[in-house]
Amino acid sequence: MMHQQRSAARLSPSGDTEDVVALLAPRLAYFAGVARTEHVTRAAQEMQVPQSTLSRALVRLEEDLGVELFARRGRTVSLTPVGRTFLASVERALAEIERAAEEARADVDPAAGKVTFGFPHTMGAETVPGLIHAFRADHPRVRFSLVQNYGEAMLEKLRAGELDLCLTSPVPDAPDLVARRLDEQKLRLVVPADHRLAGRRRIRLAEAADETFVTLEPGYGLRRITDDLCRKAGFAPRIAFEGEEAETLRGLVAAGLGVALLPPPAVPRPGVVELTVTAPRAVREIGVAWLEGHVDTPPVAAFKRFLLSRRGRLLPD
Known part of the structure; x- marks a missing residue:
């Protein structure tokens, strides 16, 4: 009991949530696997981990939580009522992690990834749709998240990592940004x-x-x-x-x-x-900007090369 009290104190409401997550996260998949099979040996075989590793992880998880998740009968186990409640939340959390991982992999897929692209309102009716149409002729599966905003707000989104690239006018001159002039437009x-x-x-x-x-x-x-x-x-x-x-x-x-x-x-x-x-x-320069040192995913790099290749012919005739 004293050992459980000490463990529970580590996860008390006054503790750091990030510490709790770091403590529990590696053991949740083990817990879900054993709960699914109700057999430690079988779960260890399915997950391709040593049985001893799996058993220790489950014991530590229960100690850290301060509750019993399983009723044990040899190598066969069954969930306690608390364990069943905990499993429902764990399965939702693991499914969300899997979904996030799939989205992250999809976003950097060279053929079907995503580009988050910002541009001024004045370029949204004709210029940007034309650019994306032309780019997708060679990259038909690349997806775009489009953000329209005014210049200063766009640059702040770049700095916050909310955009991969943006069209901007005037072309910014800032040490933390890289900007390239693409074209000019008469006013x-x-x-x-x-x-x-x-x-x-x-x-x-x-x-x-x-x-x-x-x-x-x-x-x-x-x-x-x-x-x-x-x-x-x-x-x-x-x-x-x-x-x-x-x-x-x-x-x-x-x-x-x-x-x-x-x-x-x-x-x-x-x-x-x-x-x-x-x-x-009376002209305004149009440029493309991105964050200095930002590592491009393959689809972002492809779109950046495309924009730079359009220097002098970015705007519709």
């Missing part, structure tokens, strides 16, 4: 169809200095680019509305609520006119 000044500038095809951005702008919120790469371009044109934009999605901004422009610097739309939007900006040079 246009979008104005309402009845705007005083709507009859123009080209414009210097300085000519819009007195306009009200609608922009993405701070933290978005396109917002940073907008602020930088306006500063180069000699003014700070007067901002009336901030949003989270480029097509929403186009809707605000169509409603006459301001003008915006935006990349070309996937589908032309009625109610607006898109003007070419001649000065300053």
